Amino acid sequence: MPKGLACDHPVAFFPGSSIGNFTPQEAESFLHGLHSLLPVDSGLLIGVDLIKDTTILNAAYNDEAGVTAAFNLNLLERLCREFEADLDPQRFSHLAFYNEAQSRIEMHLVSDIAQEIEVAGEIFRFEAGETLHTENSYKYTLEGFQVLAGCAGFQARAEWVDDAALFSVHYLERA
Numbered sequence: 001m002p003k004g005l006a007c008d009h010p011v012a013f014f015p016g017s018s019i020g021n022f023t024p025q026e027a028e029s030f031l032h033g034l035h036s037l038l039p040v041d042s043g044l045l046i047g048v049d050l051i052k053d054t055t056i057l058n059a060a061y062n063d064e065a066g067v068t069a070a071f072n073l074n075l076l077e078r079l080c081r082e083f084e085a086d087l088d089p090q091r092f093s094h095l096a097f098y099n100e101a102q103s104r105i106e107m108h109l110v111s112d113i114a115q116e117i118e119v120a121g122e123i124f125r126f127e128a129g130e131t132l133h134t135e136n137s138y139k140y141t142l143e144g145f146q147v148l149a150g151c152a153g154f155q156a157r158a159e160w161v162d163d164a165a166l167f168s169v170h171y172l173e174r175a
Helices: 022-035 054-061 068-085 144-151
Strands: 011-014 043-049 094-100 104-111 115-119 122-126 132-139 156-163 167-174
Touching: 011 022, 022 144, 054 094, 054 104, 054 132, 068 104, 068 132, 144 156, 144 167
Parallel strands: 011 043
Antiparallel strands: 043 167, 094 104, 104 132, 115 122, 156 167
């Protein structure tokens, strides 16, 4: 450890709710990796998005300003720019919805028409209405996340939840 940074109980910080972009199995593996890197009695401060009313979730990922749609559709722009894809991004629409059975938001790009696109020399055919699944954002209960963290070797020591119970921050300790 660099001089001047030594401390008895270091704390790793994983802000936001990016852990939700991993599948639960990937999240556990990620936490396991952190566990193996951290010394005994160290901590992890981590943000976790909570399960909430479906209406709130769907509205957040289908915002009126279209920010999330632009983010999702930008994947097509990047395919064109970085892989010289032959496609028209205007022929796709953004779709996001909460999949309650999987406790996750799913983001998709929907082909508005039957079309063929070419990416890196490969041809892909889409029927009108066919989707390309682009992202997941898993949501957790407090207890569900703490069980997941426990499987990776952490003990829950504290958690903080906003007044609307939309988001949580957990302090986990490496036992």
